[in-house]
Amino acid sequence: MNRYLSSFLFLNFCATFFFEACTENNTNVSFQLKNSNQLQLKDSNQMKIGFGSCINQHKSLPIFESIKKDSFDLFFMLGDNVYGDSETKELEKLKFAYNKQKLNFKMLKLNLPFEAIWDDHDYGMNDGGKEYLFKESSKELFLKFWDIPSDDVRRSRKGLYFEKTYNIDNKILQVLFLDTRTFRDALLPSDNLGSPRKERYIPNQDSSLSILGKNQWIWLRKKINKTVDLRIIASSIQFLPIGHGWESWNNFPWERRKLIDLIDNTNLSHTLVISGDRHRGGLYQFRTDNGKIISEMTSSSLNYSLYDFENKDIQNKEEYGPLRIGDTFLKENYGSILVNSIDNSMSISLKNINGKIVKSIFLKN
Template sequence: MKKTAFLSLLLGTALAACRTPKTETASSDRQKPITTIAFGSCSHQKRPTPLWDDIVAQKPDVWIWLGDNIYGDSESMDTLKAKYEKQKANPGYAQLRQSTKIIGIWDDHDYGVNDGGKEYPRRKESQQLLLDFLDVPANDPLRKQEGAYSAHVYGPKGQRVKVILLDGRYFRDPLKTENKINVPDPSGDILGEAQWQWLERQLTNSDADVHVIGCGIQFLANDHIYEKWGNFPTARQRLLALLGKTKPKGAILISGDRHMAEVSKTSVPGLGYDLYDITSSGLTHVSKPREETNNLRVGPVIFELNYGHFTINWNEKPLTVTARINGDNQATYLTQEIRF
């Protein structure tokens, strides 16, 4: 083989390797450790947005959308697109986009239908609009994937964070109701088998030191009548059992949807530390204060506009994450130390 042909072959092989799609993560930045993550949900594109300046001031390394990123509720993709564009043009959010990595997942209103699941007929088209909103490149494997779930790795080994965002809409079975009230459906599923297998791969032998696992609906709170993982108890137990089996370091759950904020905690056999679900909702509107039972709740319920914030304390032994529910004018409504 001539030298020029050999060099051309090497160059072609290298370029092909560079073009090989990433199938396990949507993004990866393994150089610099991250210490702060902010997250939130329920942002109506027509309402005032007083929290963006507070969030920008925190200088988070990553911002995570947890669903209801717009209130679309339509089978018209033109309608959803216009609402996403309005949200994206918000000056405060535009400032955050310039300074912070943005990732996210959807819930029902941005998916396209209230309380919807796999029965929504425009889910494929809607997924592309979500990825447009999140600035996912046109050639990213997420563009061809069924479902909007993704994983993102940040930081070097020893200070590595993996964010796993679960799609609780695209594959979810319809809710079971009685007298228009949600009731548990042990035979129903949330993630779909392809996403379950993907999740197990993400958790098995992961070298991350902190695993942030997000979904639009609450994982742990199980006493209320609204949407939750508990509507599908077999799926909820499968998730907890998977965490106990794979034993990821530093797992924390995050969720939105509820138009209030709270912290829930449970113990998972085999996990070795308490599992928390930090619920943050909403960015533009919240429910009126009320009593609501949650036997797993730690601390108060917050009925103020809010966002979630994590500080990862890498120098502490054992590793500690400080979770906060923050609000307007730099308010902090709740602080929870999570130790692993």
């Protein structure tokens, strides 16, 4: 038996052990991820949050050595947490991807709490929206992998959107995790594929179309009107950028405007959005009509950068970015947020594979 065939048989065997890591001697290894219900702050006045996206389960994960050194209190996974696009109801590719990633996480000895949302490749369909036939089955795989508690609201309603609030020395940090897949209408294909700002999709001006869907919007309006001290909105796809034709909120400009208006009428002078998806990191900022500041940090990818893609034009050309601060960062990266309750601030950084800061911004409410 050649080594390729034996490797295939081994991996196929592992895939049968649903969400249990499989070792080389075919024994099962129990491994449970923590969530922020198990959070214990290292400093009562501060909270240190890491975030990132896009983890290819077949590639090594050296960036997590830097992440572990940062001693985060918790970590937000912003989607494409595995790559398992599946065209059949059995979802074999997605199941295998989760099994492989489970083993990867165990070997990394990750001992920090996680919260997660999905993007298209852990949803199960590249650039997929509500048309994906197997979204309920892929949701069950997501809930199982991330060990979502049985009484969590995500198990009793459609979609994977949710809220977390954290009390940091009597200052309330609210984090709103959005689901940009389950309810999203179809994207409008580009009328000039590959051209700048129209690479794959173009904005659809039909105001009846949605990213979040009716019920998620009702929920979001209610949550965003809460009085809190600090707010983070987690979106798998980019929210502010308007300079490219890949997936973003700009493909549904009425939805983007609606969320901007909601933020504009909150009690906070600064709102932070964190996003992933793009295989490049970036910092963006927008001032609303009422003078509120929306800042967005995109962190992507943890181990699958643009330099892993064959398209050299994408690597060599900076994209149009009227709301961007500085250039995008194309190599592996992760994000860091230091929340300080004393001055009600957030220090946000984008870091490279070695933990060096490549972009940063300071927000204070």
